[in-house]
Amino acid sequence: MTRCLSFRGKLSAQFRYRPGQFLTLELPVPGGPVWRTYTISSSPSRPMGVSLTVKAQAGSVGTRWMLDTLRPGMRLRAKGPAGSFALLPDARDKYLFLSAGSGVTPSVSMTTYLFDRGTGIDVVLVTCAKRPAELVCRRTLELMASRVPSIKLHFIVEQDDPFDVWTGYRGRLNQVMLGAIAPDYLDRHVYCCGPEPFMKGVRDMLIALGFDMSRYFQESFNAPVLDTDEAPATGDFVPDPSHAAEVVFSASGVTAGCDESDTILHVAKNAGLNIPSGCTFGVCGTCSAEAVRRGPHGPQRRHFRRGHRRRLHPRLLFPPDRKRQPRHLTDCSPVGIPGDR
DSSP: OEEEEEEGGGGHHHHHHTTOOEEEEEEOTTSSEEEEEEEBOOOTTTTTOOOEOOOOOOTTTHHHHHHHHTTTTTTEEEEEOOOSSOOOOOOOOEEEEEGGGGGHHHHHHHHHHHHHHOSOEEEEEEEEEGGGGGGHHHHHHHHHHHHHHTTEEEEEEEEEOOTTOOOSEOOOOOHHHHHOOOOOOGSEEEEESHHHHHHEEEEEEHHHHTGGGEEEEEOOOSSOOGGGGGSSSTTTTOOGGGGGGEEETTTTEEEEEEEETTTTTHHHHHHTOOOOOOOSSSOOOEEEEEEEETTEEEEEEEEETTTOOSSGGGGTSOOOOTSSSSOOEEEEEEESSSSOO
């Protein structure tokens, strides 16, 4: 089930964000609040409200609560907007938007923004789904494409709907389809969003075609793994006791121990602190915080994400010459949040 939910701010406040960014909502589900991240499907060119197009997946908690419970007039707390997967306000490039499933929502926001701007539009938008009935925001996209010839819209489905005629592309996006849909794809900026297997397939295909990957951008809420050193610790990893550390949460006065396999978010949860978090591995930014570390030259402030899945090794928190000694991380409290509990 897919629904578009629209929100407005207090006292008709206007929303400021970039097309493609997301919001993180606090949802008061039974059993305690949860934080969930949703891409904004509306455009900043229409600033009086924001719209979120949500789809309940199997086992969904937060989204299912929204679809079943949310009614006009109800209020929700939100953090953001945030995210680097977004168009620049004065962008004048040629674009290729590739998406699958509900991953089309940032493409809808970006296309609507370019549509409203009315000049310098050159967009090829491709969205994939299992069946035509599951194409998210289909009518909205068709309306814009029907009015602006330089918005080229293409749908790809794997199966037909019963008792309905489908004359578009069938199967999965491949090199032959891409060449037919956008012959000048090598000259475009590519924005990709969807399930991880879909994005991996797109990346591999573009690399094989010789695409300049500096013009490739993707949205993902999966844990980033940049190289083998960044991979999550395996089950047989044994932390080195000499690399132990302590985290002090100043707003609540709680001190908790940790080792090099822990994340700050994991330490906080184990200590009974209810710190807002979304993806839990440092991508969405919900658990961003400011830390103060004491080095040879006094306190040094820096921003970090408590849920980042890089190992919490003391060298990340303290100067190299002191990295093998247990140290305290002080004044770790959420930015913009009154307290930890």
